Amino acid sequence: MRVRVSRLVVFLWRDGQLVCDDPLRHRQIALTVEAERLLRDYADWAEPTGRLAQQLLAAHVLVAEGSSEHAQEERLAAWRDLGPAATYYHLASRTLGRDVFRSAAEDAAVLRAKTTQPDPVKEYEGPRTALPRTDPPAVDFTRVLDARRSTRWFDPETPVPLSAFAALLRWTAGVRREVDVAGVGTALMKTVPSGGSRHPVEVYPVIRDVAGVEPGVYHYSVRRHELVRLADASGEDRLREWCGGQPHAAQAGFLLMYAAVLDRTVWKYPAARAYRALLLDVGHLSQTVYLTATALGLGTFFTAATRDEPVEDTLGLSWSEEIFLGVSGVGVPHPAERDRQAAMLDGGEAAFSFPPDAWHGRGE
Ligand SMILES: Cc1cc2nc3c(=O)[nH]c(=O)nc-3n(C[C@H](O)[C@H](O)[C@H](O)COP(=O)(O)O)c2cc1C
Numbered sequence: 001m002r003v004r005v006s007r008l009v010v011f012l013w014r015d016g017q018l019v020c021d022d023p024l025r026h027r028q029i030a031l032t033v034e035a036e037r038l039l040r041d042y043a044d045w046a047e048p049t050g051r052l053a054q055q056l057l058a059a060h061v062l063v064a065e066g067s068s069e070h071a072q073e074e075r076l077a078a079w080r081d082l083g084p085a086a087t088y089y090h091l092a093s094r095t096l097g098r099d100v101f102r103s104a105a106e107d108a109a110v111l112r113a114k115t116t117q118p119d120p121v122k123e124y125e126g127p128r129t130a131l132p133r134t135d136p137p138a139v140d141f142t143r144v145l146d147a148r149r150s151t152r153w154f155d156p157e158t159p160v161p162l163s164a165f166a167a168l169l170r171w172t173a174g175v176r177r178e179v180d181v182a183g184v185g186t187a188l189m190k191t192v193p194s195g196g197s198r199h200p201v202e203v204y205p206v207i208r209d210v211a212g213v214e215p216g217v218y219h220y221s222v223r224r225h226e227l228v229r230l231a232d233a234s235g236e237d238r239l240r241e242w243c244g245g246q247p248h249a250a251q252a253g254f255l256l257m258y259a260a261v262l263d264r265t266v267w268k269y270p271a272a273r274a275y276r277a278l279l280l281d282v283g284h285l286s287q288t289v290y291l292t293a294t295a296l297g298l299g300t301f302f303t304a305a306t307r308d309e310p311v312e313d314t315l316g317l318s319w320s321e322e323i324f325l326g327v328s329g330v331g332v333p334h335p336a337e338r339d340r341q342a343a344m345l346d347g348g349e350a351a352f353s354f355p356p357d358a359w360h361g362r363g364e
Pocket of ligand 1: 148149302305352
């Protein structure tokens with residue numbers, strides 16, 4: 001029998017010791033200097049010699065050739081493309097059969113014992129613009145679901161009406177109600193669900209062309225339904241650059257930049273898995289933006305293909321506290337695109353939305 005170092009374990013330096021983390025089994029073992037040295041002999045298949053090698057095999061730091069673990073390592077093609085960071089995060093945050101989940105009452109007791117909760121909203125200092133309290137029109141829900149598309153062909157000359165912009169923010173990110181949870185604190189209620197009702201996602205509208213609003217970078221105050229101006233307008237080149245070079249990002253009337261405040265969610269869920277909740281929260285918000293924009297007659301797309309660092313710099317975010325996670329671009333669809341989507345809804349030819357000069361997935 002030959003053995004080699006497992007392809008799944010990760011070595012971490014913790015408190016002056018090298019630790020082998022087995023994310024599949026959620027086990028960590030500290031390695032002695034001898035074990036650390038011995039592992040170098042098993043970078044590739046070799047006969048296990050001595051007790052230490054047997055111990056490392058039993059601890060799943062080494063795997064045996066032909067074993068079920070070896071077979072599993074051979075089936076990791078997709079994970080090899082995702083890379084070691086994704087594999088490790090997925091396994092380390094994947095729950096096991098033996099894991100214990102707290103009841104809501106136990107959760108509340110733990111939270112009551114903690115110091116005060118992080119603020120559920122963020123308020124910036126700066127020039128404020130009150131937004132009109134408009135609602136989306138009453139529409140046929142089924143038709144909205146069916147009409148939802150990712151729009152990448154906007155009318156770059158037509159501003160987004162202020163009423164539609166305000167209604168979109170109010171009915172997606174705006175606070176609908178607030179609940180006082182006894183001894184725990186305030187929880188917001190929105191049209192969007194959020195893990196633990198923590199609503200960690202802040203929305204930063206970057207306005208290119210919205211009627212009556214000076215172009216620029218803003219924060220949306222979810223309680224007050226106001227914009228707070230943070231920075232001057234960013235040119236179209238930068239909007240495109242922020243969205244991985246996608247031309248439609250520079251033609252949308254505005255971009256909604258989503259960033260999650262770590263504290264808010266981690267306060268309730270202090271575990272690696274909470275990172276998944278942050279990503280999922282953005283997905284739920286984006287989908288609500290998709291549907292609300294559709295109801296308002298606007299076009300939208302979501303992108304996670306973003307250049308995070310320059311966006312953080314512009315918004316003044318530090319990834320150690322608030323992480324930028326994605327963008328919804330919203331605008332008035334180009335009239336030809338609007339007609340095309342309407343025709344598709346009524347049985348016309350199906351195609352994804354791209355301007356005529358762009359690749360649109362049909363090989364033309
Ligand atoms: C997680 C995620 C990432 C996406 N990234 C992009 C993107 O970078 N650029 C883009 O134009 N659309 C993006 N989209 C939209 C998809 O391309 C779109 O949903 C898909 O092509 C199906 O088209 P439909 O939304 O019109 O049904 C993304 C959607 C999701 C959910």
